[in-house]
Amino acid sequence: MDLSTTYLGLNLKNPVVISASPLCEEIDNIRKMEDAGAAAVVLHSLFEEQITLESQELDRRLSETTGAFAEALSYFPDMTSYNLGPDGYLEHIRKAKAAVSIPIIASLNAVSNGAWIQFAKSIEQAGADGLELNIFTLQTDPSVTGGQIEDAYCALVREVASSVRIPVAVKLTPFFTAMANVARRLEQAGARGLVLFNRLYQPDFDLEALEVRHTLQLSTPYESLLRLHWVAILYGHVNVDLAVTGGFHSGQDVLKAMMAGAKVAEIASAVLKNGISHVGKILDEMRAWMQEHEYESVKQMQGSMSLRSVANPNAFLRSNYMKVLSSYTLRA
Secondary structure, X not given: OEOOEEEOOEEEOOOEEEOOOHHHHOHHHHHHHHHXXXXXXXXXXXXXXXXXXXXXXXXHHHHHOOOOOHHHHOOOOOOOOOOOOHHHHHHHHHHHHHHXXXXXXXXXXXXXXXXXXXXXXXXXXXXXXEEEEEEOOOOOOOOOOHHHXXXXXXXXXXHHHHHOOOOEEEEXXXXXXXXXXXXXXXXXXXXXXXXXXXXXXXXXXXXXOXXXXXXXXXXXXXXXXXHHHHHHHHEOOEOOEEEEEOOOOOHHHHHHHHHHOOOEEEEOHXXXXXXXXXXXXHHHHHHXXXXXXXXXXXXXXXXXXXXXXXXXXXXXXHHHHHHHHHHOOOOO
């Protein structure tokens, strides 16, 4: 079975890519990922705040206001101890590249334009094969429009993509009103790939302590449906590579992503829950299914279940919503 695919101009032996997670902080784990069969690894994210903090400007301002706003400052995360600092992150890229032969994709979690964008050049110089730009901001100002947010995203991607030669992928949230238009605009801004979708972790409330509680839940296969839906819609309408992440735990999950039109499936929760060796199980399941159904390659199936390929495109549109609602039967 030919499981090979291409993503961001990279030739990959299969479509299973390890997504950003704490597992990627250890070089030994990255070696195990390669041994288990992973085609590439996306490193854990370096946050814009970490780069800004290293410049000492933010640190100085925080220190100046400690007396006046001590309570407010307690909510700001200690970015000096989170993961690796900027210099450590660059060194981690170099060590990962020296340790394995599979592509290493760096990840930047950002929200604004600024001098930190120059750090993307340092990531390229450190040897990263690509850059995944994880843009996330929660806009609470009611005067800010959706159009302004989209403009800011596109400006950020344009500036980053123009500053480096390595391919840039953009990891998106699913909350855009006109996702297809945003995807096209990001393509025009220089993105070579789109990763659908970022899993956002919502705060919970502690009723006894009357505090906001921060929780993290691993993904479930049900979450993959939203990703499959949008990849199937976007396939053939944008000239970028599509990746999925969030809810892909089995070989069948990955095969569905390929048929929807994805080039790769990024997995994190599956290996956090089952161990790095689970990658091999996913690949074995893919091969077994392909052999049983007489598929010779992954490329043969890519996009075969997309909106433009299926006999009934209404399955992706409003009629599907109505049909699903009417299909449920109440039971005594």
